[in-house]
Amino acid sequence: MEKRTVLFVDDEERVLSCLKGGLLDEPYKTLFASSGKEALEILEQNEVQVIVTDMSMQEMGGLELLKIVKEEYPHIVRMVLSGYTQVTTLLTAINQGEIFRFITKPWDFEEGFKPAVRQAIEYYDLHSEREMLMRFVEQVMDDNEPDKVNLLLIQAIISKHKKQLHEWEKKCNSVPLSSQ
Numbered sequence: 001m002e003k004r005t006v007l008f009v010d011d012e013e014r015v016l017s018c019l020k021g022g023l024l025d026e027p028y029k030t031l032f033a034s035s036g037k038e039a040l041e042i043l044e045q046n047e048v049q050v051i052v053t054d055m056s057m058q059e060m061g062g063l064e065l066l067k068i069v070k071e072e073y074p075h076i077v078r079m080v081l082s083g084y085t086q087v088t089t090l091l092t093a094i095n096q097g098e099i100f101r102f103i104t105k106p107w108d109f110e111e112g113f114k115p116a117v118r119q120a121i122e123y124y125d126l127h128s129e130r131e132m133l134m135r136f137v138e139q140v141m142d143d144n145e146p147d148k149v150n151l152l153l154i155q156a157i158i159s160k161h162k163k164q165l166h167e168w169e170k171k172c173n174s175v176p177l178s179s180q
Contacts, residue, residue, distance in 0.1 A: 036060030055082035
């Protein structure tokens with residue numbers, strides 16, 4: 001599977017610098033923008049699966065950016081990283097931007113932030129696989145012969161999930177049951 005890409009948007013250079021340093025070993029490609037306008041330019045030229053944006057930025061706020069991303073790039077998983085925690089703003093961001101997670105600053109980088117970004121990528125992958133499976137089922141239901149590429153992709157998805165299930169079962173079986 002291709003490497004996923006996450007775009008981080010914040011108008012504070014020290015936040016972007018901290019993110020750049022802290023995300024070096026992550027298994028995904030990272031892109032950084034210091035404004036909503038720059039983020040939209042990056043999105044025009046790159047395939048991005050997840051966007052993480054600050055809410056309170058100059059020129060274009062995070063909510064405005066998320067609305068545009070939702071409309072123009074609906075497949076992108078949207079997250080907010082912000083020190084701004086007013087309830088009405090949070091609810092508006094959640095409802096209008098359909099965000100996956102809202103992470104407050106300061107954040108716990110290792111225990112909170114990184115796992116949340118990885119979960120967003122997993123969510124993106126699951127959603128993409130679901131869409132592919134739905135298209136496959138529609139082809140079969142319409143009595144159309146699925147093409148070879150689709151069959152190979154479906155087999156790869158099934159194989160991946162069987163492996164994940166097997167690993168999960170091993171983990172569950174290795175947990176000792178408490179004796180009473």
